[in-house]
Amino acid sequence: MTAAPDAPITQDVLTLPRKPDEGGPINLVGLTRDALREALIAAGTPDKQAKMRAGQIWQWIYQKGVRDFDAMTNLAKPYRALLAEHFTIAVPEIVRREVSTDGTRKYLLRIAGGHEVEAVYIPEEGRGTLCVSSQVGCTLTCSFCHTGTQRLVRNLTAGEIVGQIMVARDDLGEWVPSGTGSDAAPRLLSNIVLMGMGEPLYNFENVRDAMKIAMDGEGISLSRRRITLSTSGVVPEIHRTAAEIGCLLAVSFHATTDEVRDRLVPINKRWNIAALLDALRDYPKASNSERITFEYVMLKGVNDSDDDARRLVKLIEGIPAKINLIPFNEWPGAPYERSSGNRIRAFADIIYKAGYASPIRTPRGEDIMAACGQLKSDTERARKSKRQIEAEARL
Template sequence: MTVSAPITQDVLTIPRKTPETDRINLVGLTRDGLRSALISAGTPEAKAKMRAGQIWQWLYERGVREFDQMTNLAKNYRAELAEIFSIEIPEVVSRQVSEDGTRKYLVRIAGGHEVETVYIPEEDRGTLCVSSQVGCTLTCSFCHTGTQKLVRNLTAGEIVGQIMLARDDLGEWPEPGRNPRNETRLLSNVVLMGMGEPLYNFEAVRDAMKIAMDPEGISLSRRRITLSTSGVVPEIARTADEIGCMLAISFHATTDEVRDKLVPINKKWPLADLLESLRAYPKASNSERITFEYVMLDGVNDSDADAHRLIELIRGIPAKINLIPFNEWPGAPYKRSSNNRIRAFADIIYKAGYASPIRKPRGEDIMAACGQLKSETERARNARRSPAPD
C-alpha cells in the first residue's frame, strides 16, 4: 500500500499521529474519518466503506488492538495497515479499588498528561465516569478538579479510549467465536462527569459519544449516556441535535448571588438564561427528563427556602433533582450538609412532584467521589510547592 495523498486535518482529529511511531491512530476517528484515512492511504475508494466497517467492528465490537488479528482482511493488507496506522488508547498508570467496589484509573494521555476515570458498579448497572479535559477552566469552588488549571482538551480517541480501557479491565470484550451482543454488560452507562467541562470540548465529545453509541461497536444506547454541563448555554441545544444523549446540569444554587460563587460560569450565563435554554431543550420530556445536580453544602444552599426556590425555578421543565452530599477533600472550603437536612430538603422536592434521589457517595476512600477528581501529577506538583511543616 502506498500513500497516494496526504491526510488533511479536516479528515482526521488531532493528534493525527502517535508521537512514538509517527503512525496515524485510528481510535477516535469517526466512520467518515476512518474511511477518508483509508482512501488517503491507498485503499480503493470503492472498497473503503466496506474496509472501514470491518476495521470498525474489530476496534469497537471486539476490542482488537493488532491488525494481525483482523482475520477477515487479507494478510498483506493487514501488514500495509500496520505500516501507516496504529491502534492506541490511553495508558493506565494506576488502578485503585474502593471498599465499595468503585475503581479509579489514573490515565496517561499524549504529552504525559494525566486524567482520572472512575467505574462505579451497582446492582442494575455499571457506570463509567469519563473525563473530557485535563484540568478545568470553571473553578467551581466546591470541586477539587476546579482547583487544577486547564491544560488541554482531550481528543475523541482519548475520550472513547477511557471506555475501551475500562472494558479491558473488566474483561468485557467478547471471547473469540462468541457473539458480542450476548455478553454481559458490566459497563452499561457512561456519564461525562469527570474532569473538565464537556461542552467546552464539544466536537471531540460528540465524536467520541457517536463512536460509543454506534450499533456495530460498543453499542451503548444514547439514553445510557449522560452529559453533565455547568451551563454552557450556547451549546445546550446543539447537544440534543448532534449527540442526542441525556442531559444533566450542575445547578447547585437557587440564586445568582450564590451560584456566582459556587459555579462562576453563572456570571456569563445566569440562571434565567440557563433555565430558558433548558425549557427549549429539544429532548426534554417526561421520558427523558433533565437531571439537576445539586451538591448539598452546609449553611450555603441547603435551607427549606432554597428547596422551595428550586421548585419554582424548574417549574415546567421535565426534571429530576439529584441531591449530592458534598464529598469533602483536603482544604475544601465547605462542609457536607447533615443527613437530616438533606432528607428534609429532599422531602420538600418530593412533595412538589419531583424525583429527588440522594446520591450515595461512592469511592470516597480513594478520592473517587463526585467532585474529588484531580490527577496525581497535579497533587504532586502542589505538594512540592507547599512548604514543609515545622
C-alpha cells in the same frame, strides 16, 4: 456480528501507498466512520473497498477490542501490513488504578504529551456507569469542585475520550459477548456520564464524535439514553447538544439564587439562572429525551435550607426533571462541609412532595479519592515529595 468477507487486494495498493500523515502513524481510535474511510483511502485503499474495510476495522476495534492489526483475521496479510505501516490503535495508559471497598474503580490515565486525566467506574446492581473526562483540568473554577483547583491544559481528543471507555472495558474484560437474547448477562459498562474533569460543552466537537462512536450499533453500541452529558451551563451549546448528540442532559445547578450560584459556579456570571432555564425548557422535546437531571451538591449552611428547596421547585416548574441530591465529597482543603444526613433528607422531602424525584446519591469510592480530580492531585503531591527526597539525597 460477522464481518464482511475479505476482498482481493490489488498489487498497486501495496506498492503505491499514499501516506495520510508523513509525520507518523495515525491513531484510528476516535476517527468517525467518514474520517476512517478517508484515512484508509489516503493510505492506498481503493475507493470501492474503503467503506467495507472501514466497517471491518471498526468492528475489530470497537466490538472486539482488538489493538493489533495482525489479529484482524478477515483481512488479507498484505493489507494488515499496510495498515500497520500507516496507522496505530492507541488508548490512554493506566498510570494508577484504585479499587474501592464498594467496587468503584478509579483510573489515572496518561494521554499524549504526558498529561493525566481521570475516569471512574461505578458498579451497581444490573448495570455499571463510567464517568469520563473531557478536558485536562478545567477553566470553570467551581469552588466546590476539586478539578476547579487545577488549571486547564487542553481539550481531550475524541480518541482520548472514547479511549477511556476502551480502557475500562479492558479492565472489566468485557469485549467478548457473554451471550445473546435471554442468555445475555447484564453489561458491566452499561452507562456513560460525562461528569469527569472538564466542561464537555467547551469541547463540543470531540465530545460529540466520541459519543457517536460509543453509540454506533456495530461497536460499543450504547443507546443515547445510556449516555448523560453534564454541563455547568454553557447556554449556546445546549441546543446543539440536543440536535447533534441527543443524549440525556444533566446540569450542575447547585444553587437557587444568582448570588450563591455566582460563587459556586462562576459561569453563572455569564449565563445566569434565568438564561440557563430558558435554554433547558426546550431540551427534552428537541432531543427526545425524557427529562433533565438537576445536580445539586449539598453544602452545609450554603444551599441546603428549606427555603432553597422551595425556590428550587419553583425555578424548575414546567421542566420535566429530577433532582439528584449529592452529598459533598470532601477533599483536603475544601472550603465547604457536607450537609448532615437529616438536612439532606428534609431537603429531599420538600422536593418529593412537590412531585419531583429527588434521589440522594450514595457517596462512592471515598476511600480511593473518587471525587473528580483527587487522584491526580494526590499523585502529583507524591511525585513532588519523591523529587524533594531525591534532591535532598543528592545534597
